[in-house]
Amino acid sequence: EAGVTQSPTHLIKTRGQQATLRCSPISGHTSVYWYQQALGLGLQFLLWYDEGEERNRGNFPPRFSGRQFPNYSSELNVNALELEDSALYLCASSQIRDRVTFGDGTRLSIL
Amino acid sequence: DQQVKQNSPSLSVQEGRISILNCDYTNSMFDYFLWYKKYPAEGPTFLISISSIKDKNEDGRFTVFLNKSAKHLSLHIVPSQPGDSAVYFCAASAGTGANNLFFGTGTRLTVIP
Numbered sequence: 001e002a003g004v005t006q007s008p009t010h011l012i013k014t015r016g017q018q019a020t021l022r023c024s025p026i027s028g029h030t031s032v033y034w035y036q037q038a039l040g041l042g043l044q045f046l047l048w049y050d051e052g053e054e055r056n057r058g059n060f061p062p063r064f065s066g067r068q069f070p071n072y073s074s075e076l077n078v079n080a081l082e083l084e085d086s087a088l089y090l091c092a093s094s095q096i097r098d099r100v101t102f103g104d105g106t107r108l109s110i111l
Numbered sequence: 112d113q114q115v116k117q118n119s120p121s122l123s124v125q126e127g128r129i130s131i132l133n134c135d136y137t138n139s140m141f142d143y144f145l146w147y148k149k150y151p152a153e154g155p156t157f158l159i160s161i162s163s164i165k166d167k168n169e170d171g172r173f174t175v176f177l178n179k180s181a182k183h184l185s186l187h188i189v190p191s192q193p194g195d196s197a198v199y200f201c202a203a204s205a206g207t208g209a210n211n212l213f214f215g216t217g218t219r220l221t222v223i224p
Contacts, residue, residue, distance in 0.1 A: 004154070035214075042115070042200065042214035043155070090154055099145065100212070102154030 002027065004103035006091050012109045013081050021076040021106045023091030031055075031094050032074040034066065037105075038087040046089075049074055078108070086110045114138045115203050117215035125223050130188040132218050134201035137182065141203040141213075146175060146186050149198045149217070158199070159186070191222045 005024045013019050025032050034046040045058040049068035057064075063079040078085055086109050092100035116135045124130045132146075142163040147155035161168040161175045161184070168175050174187045188195055198217045205211055 006154075040216065042113070042117075042216040043202075043212075044214075045212065092154070099157050099160065101157070102147075104152065104154045 004091055004093055004101055006089075006103035006106050008106060009104070010107045010109070012111060014111050015081055015083060017081050019078045019081060019085075019108055021078075021089050021091075021108070022073065023076070023103060024073045025091075025093030026101055029093035030072050032068055032072065033092045033094070033100060034074070034076050035090040035092065035102075036060075036087045037090060038084070043090065047076065081110050083110050113216070114141075115201060115213045115215040117199075117201060117218050119218050120216070121219040121221070123221045123223060124191045126193055127190045130186075130191045130195065130220055130222070132186040132188075132199050132201075132220065134184045134186075134215055135182060136184075136203050136213075138203070138205060138213070139182070140205040143204040144175070144177060144184050145202045145204075145212070146173075147200045147202060147214075149200065155200055188220075191220075193222045193224050196220055196222045 007022045031050040033048050035043040037043050047066050048056045052068050066076040068074045088105045088107050090102050090105045092102045094100045114137050145160040146158040148158045149155040159170050159173050159175050161177050166177050177184045198219045200217045201215045202212045
């Protein structure tokens with residue numbers, strides 16, 4: 001069974017640009033979660049999508065947005081990039097309660 | 112406000128000895144706790160969990176202890192192996208759905224051969 005896949009592995013952008021990160025959940029999982037892991041911090045919850053709808057979002061500005069497609073894959077978009085957005089972005093899908101399975105992440109670097 | 116805290120950023124242990132990783136939480140509504148392990152360049156992987164109705168859960172070399180009165184949980188690894196070297200995150204939940212998972216900042220465990 002394929003796990004959660006994320007692309008690209010690395011992404012380098014400059015301030016003010018937009019970044020798009022992609023995620024495919026485990027087959028059969030309808031929920032996708034996005035987390036940010038900035039240097040020295042834990043995993044911060046960003047967004048939760050289920051059945052194509054945004055169900056909840058964490059304490060992040062509106063420049064962080066996303067969507068979920070009919071095949072349950074998801075995109076995370078970050079607009080007007082700032083230096084502090086440099087982080088590892090992790091996507092996950094859930095199996096049983098709260099036991100999410102993570103992808104390997106996208107490392108976003110802002111120059 | 113960090114509701115889940117791992118106060119030790121790193122821990123070094125000799126191979127074969129016990130590794131004890133600690134985690135504290137502040138929210139008394141948390142009722143489900145998990146540990147994840149993360150290797151470099153990989154996403155975190157689920158290790159072990161415990162419900163608040165228990166005070167101990169064991170899976171092979173890994174045991175998680177929960178002290179609800181102290182709002183403290185710990186992960187014991189016995190015996191420690193070099194392959195256990197990784198960053199360990201504890202997480203807590205007060206409801207269903209990963210959106211309610213609160214993670215600590217992680218502890219980097221190094222097992223010395």
